Amino acid sequence: MTAVFGPVIFDKQHALARLGGLEDVLRDVMQLMTTESPRVYAEIGASFQRGDVVALKRSAHTLKGAVGLVGAIDLVRRLRHVEDSASSGELATAATEFDEIDRQFAELQRILALELLCN
Numbered sequence: 001m002t003a004v005f006g007p008v009i010f011d012k013q014h015a016l017a018r019l020g021g022l023e024d025v026l027r028d029v030m031q032l033m034t035t036e037s038p039r040v041y042a043e044i045g046a047s048f049q050r051g052d053v054v055a056l057k058r059s060a061h062t063l064k065g066a067v068g069l070v071g072a073i074d075l076v077r078r079l080r081h082v083e084d085s086a087s088s089g090e091l092a093t094a095a096t097e098f099d100e101i102d103r104q105f106a107e108l109q110r111i112l113a114l115e116l117l118c119n
Helices: 012-018 023-035 037-050 053-069 073-087 091-095 098-118
Strands: none
Touching: 012 023, 023 037, 023 053, 023 098, 037 053, 037 091, 037 098, 053 073, 053 091, 053 098, 073 091, 073 098
16 A cells, blocks of 8 residues: 655744744744735736736745745745746746645645644
8 A cells, every 4th residue: 555645835833933933933933924924915916917927026035934834835836836937937937836825725725724733
C-alpha cells in the first residue's frame, strides 16, 4: 500500500521554530494572516486581471512571505512560481498555479481560524 500525502497547509512546529518557540507571537501571526492576508491574496487576482505584472509580483512576494511563516511549503513554492512568472512577464504561466493557490489559501484560512478558536 502506498500512502499519498497532500501539500502541507499549516505546520505549527515549523511556525513555532521560525518564531523562536513563542506561542503568543504565533497567535499574533495567525491573527494577522486571517485579517490581512485575504487583502493581499485578492490583489493577486486583481493584478492578474489588470495584466499588471509589477503588482502581481509584489503581491505574490508579500503573500509568499506571510504563508512561509506558518509552514505552507507548497503554497510558498506556487507563489514563488507566480512571482517568477510575473518577473518574466509570463502571465499565462502564472495562471497555471491559481486554482491550487485558491484551494490551499482557502484551506489555510480555515485551519488558522480553527487554531485561533481552539487556543
